[in-house]
Amino acid sequence: MTRVLARFLAIACIALAAYPAVGAPGKAAPDAKYSVSERWTLGGAGGWDLLTIDAAAKRIYLSRSDRVIVIDSGSGKLVGEIAHTEGVHGIAIAADLGHGYTSNGRSNSVTVFDLKSLKPLNDIKIEGQNPDVILYDPGKQRVYTFNGRSKDISVIDAKTSALAGTIPLDGKPEFAVFGAGNDLYVNIEDKSELALVDTQTLKVKSAWKIPDCDEPTGLAFDAAHRRLFSACANHRLAVTDSGDGHSVASVPIGGGPDGAVFDASRALVFTPNGEDGTLSIIHEDDPDHFSVVGTVTTQKSARTVALDSESHRLFLPAAEFGAAPAATAEQPHPRPPVLPGSFSVLVVTPSQ
Numbered sequence: 001m002t003r004v005l006a007r008f009l010a011i012a013c014i015a016l017a018a019y020p021a022v023g024a025p026g027k028a029a030p031d032a033k034y035s036v037s038e039r040w041t042l043g044g045a046g047g048w049d050l051l052t053i054d055a056a057a058k059r060i061y062l063s064r065s066d067r068v069i070v071i072d073s074g075s076g077k078l079v080g081e082i083a084h085t086e087g088v089h090g091i092a093i094a095a096d097l098g099h100g101y102t103s104n105g106r107s108n109s110v111t112v113f114d115l116k117s118l119k120p121l122n123d124i125k126i127e128g129q130n131p132d133v134i135l136y137d138p139g140k141q142r143v144y145t146f147n148g149r150s151k152d153i154s155v156i157d158a159k160t161s162a163l164a165g166t167i168p169l170d171g172k173p174e175f176a177v178f179g180a181g182n183d184l185y186v187n188i189e190d191k192s193e194l195a196l197v198d199t200q201t202l203k204v205k206s207a208w209k210i211p212d213c214d215e216p217t218g219l220a221f222d223a224a225h226r227r228l229f230s231a232c233a234n235h236r237l238a239v240t241d242s243g244d245g246h247s248v249a250s251v252p253i254g255g256g257p258d259g260a261v262f263d264a265s266r267a268l269v270f271t272p273n274g275e276d277g278t279l280s281i282i283h284e285d286d287p288d289h290f291s292v293v294g295t296v297t298t299q300k301s302a303r304t305v306a307l308d309s310e311s312h313r314l315f316l317p318a319a320e321f322g323a324a325p326a327a328t329a330e331q332p333h334p335r336p337p338v339l340p341g342s343f344s345v346l347v348v349t350p351s352q
Helices: 003-018
Strands: 034-041 051-054 059-063 067-072 078-083 088-094 099-104 109-114 120-125 131-137 142-147 152-157 162-168 173-178 183-188 193-198 203-209 219-222 227-232 236-241 247-252 261-263 268-273 278-286 289-297 306-308 313-318 344-350
Touching (some): 034 289, 051 088, 051 306, 051 313, 067 088, 099 131, 109 131, 142 173, 162 203, 173 219, 183 219, 219 261, 247 289
Parallel strands (some): 088 131
Antiparallel strands (some): 051 059, 059 067, 067 078, 099 109, 131 142, 142 152, 152 162, 173 183, 193 203, 219 227, 227 236, 236 247, 261 268, 268 278, 278 289, 306 313, 313 344
């Protein structure tokens, strides 16, 4: 062995030892074999949108048009229901306060409910229109609603239920995630942008264009390597550096995604593709390189997803649809109805 080769190997070993171990990027995916292991048929009228897991309580909250249904995350059995949440989109959990919050798109309000009893405690009217995604920040004890029609963010003081501020945006907000410190990242669907919001000043700090990405919806975050994952309508997953907004990678996924989750311990990104009826699985080989390592057949309409990071199971709501009714002046683009009794939750489980 020459001195040059020995020196090269020594440097390589030092570099590998210094590389972050989260999810073991740089190595092959630990196991990318996933499959639908269960189907929990729940039935009930109406459509659905987002779902949220309360891991500590082993509960899943599912939005169902005018109510939220709550099921046990182990068995799929119905636990309870939160009524009178008109046009509900999302659910946020404030475990430290013992409260939950729903974003009610039709009534432009937020329902506050008790996590143990599921009883509504308060109904907060907001200035924003059509609140969609909703997040809770335990550090500042604030609730954020991302309002599609008014193109802004409503900020609520969770301790007093008072409006703490409104953050105007440059376009229609979709999914959002918290970063380090005061950073909040938001996909701007109609501008194909990522907005960086300062939660201290309640102002937009930056707006970054997302190349090769139409109508970004789902958003996930790798905090260890500062990578944002935007699910795009043009069958792409866009990877963005959360520090300066530069484009890192563009990876193929299925069609019709409306969500994205990141399993940090496995370095895997998942997008639920409702148009195709698939779940795309992407491995973070290292912070700058990503590989498609699997595609799970799910069901058409399964477009949103929640991840249980402890069991690594994923939950995807889906249903069967009938024929769309005839268009009218009031409803020029009517949606097809959900077939009675067909609403269910698919449980996607790793093989090991």
